[in-house]
Amino acid sequence: MNDFFRNNGLWLLLVAAILSALLAAASLTGAASSIPENAVNMLATPFRAAGSKFALWFNDREIHRRDVTQLEEENAALRKQIADMEAAIRQAENDSEENRRLREWLGLRQQRRDLSDLETALITEYTVSNWTSAVTLDNGTDHGVEVGDCVIDPTGALVGVIERAGSNWSTMRTLIDTDTSIGAQVFRTKELGVLKGEFALMEKGQVRLDYLPADSRLLAGDLVVTSGVGGYYPSGLVIGTIDEVRLNDSGSAPYAILTPQSNVSGLTQVAIIKSFDIVT
């Protein structure tokens, strides 16, 4: 290599000088590119275009990757935000449901000022036996609940009576249970009777109103409320409406079949009347 440059170096320098002079002359003579310049650039154009395309593609890919990453992060953040909002909505729904129930109880308290001490309780177990109609509540003697306390729904209708009470639980027999025996009064006629459970009626969700006067003027649809006679239960609690009036086997005494207004299966919360004022 050294020999080549030593022998031909001068010639190479000369050729280079001539080419440089020609290129300089060409550039000075006109705006149009010279033939060699043109030829070189023509050859370079496809490579340049390919390079540019590749650079563009690479740039696009990079932007795409960055966008996707950004979108994924944004998506994750939005999902979390949606989950948080859904949780907040659920909480708000629960709160407004509780608010509604409390408003109902408050309204009831304002309507019935004689029911001086109400304790709300949740129903924890609906059916405990096929032979009785009873539910289990989550409040007991720790909350002041006692055997014999009346239980009402948010509309103020009688649901049942506490039969057993433990420290944090109580069992309530519903009105249709066979052990039911409550003094009742027909709202329209003021006739007194005794609400009694009957096994065959319990299966149909009904109860019997017994010991009515012989000249009773009851009609189907009449409202029956608690009589409050004896002071065991508050007076005026809605029991239900009369379905039909029948005569007993001897044909001498009428009795009525009625459906309680409050349906236990549709309830989640009830109120226990711990004490009440006797209204005369």
Next chain:
Amino acid sequence: MFRNAVIFKWTLYLLAALLCFTVQSFAQHIHFLGVIPFLYPLLAVIPATMDSPGFGGAFAVLMGVFCDLLLPESLPCFYTLSFPVAAMIASFLSRELLPAGLLCSYAVSAIAFALNGFFHCFLFWTWGDPSPWMTGLHLTLREFFVTVPIVSPLMTLLFRLVADRTRYEEMHKGMA
């Protein structure tokens, strides 16, 4: 040594009963034909077919006490009185007529449900209910068909395992 075997036997039977009580608490949410499956009467009779009449009776009394504490009934000692009667009949049946097994369990289950229904209706009737018998019969039949076909074989298997295990333990301890 004998005392340990007795304790082991009662513990095992009570654990099996506890399992049944847990299943009942889940079954209470299943309504079929208008009734819930009712496992408790089977707890009084199926173990009684697999062990001595004395043990079967005592176990039935204990189950009856548990049920009376758990379930609201018109008569506070309803199950304490009715379960031993059912257990005695079950014990007699398994010793004299049908050897303990699936068929015997079906038979004693039917007896347990029949007695349960009869005692309930009798109570309703004595307390002035005019016509509890037909409703009671329908309810007993529905309770039987909802509970027994599935639960009786499983409970028979469970108490068979318990009885075999306690028998083995007694023999083992006896030999030792």
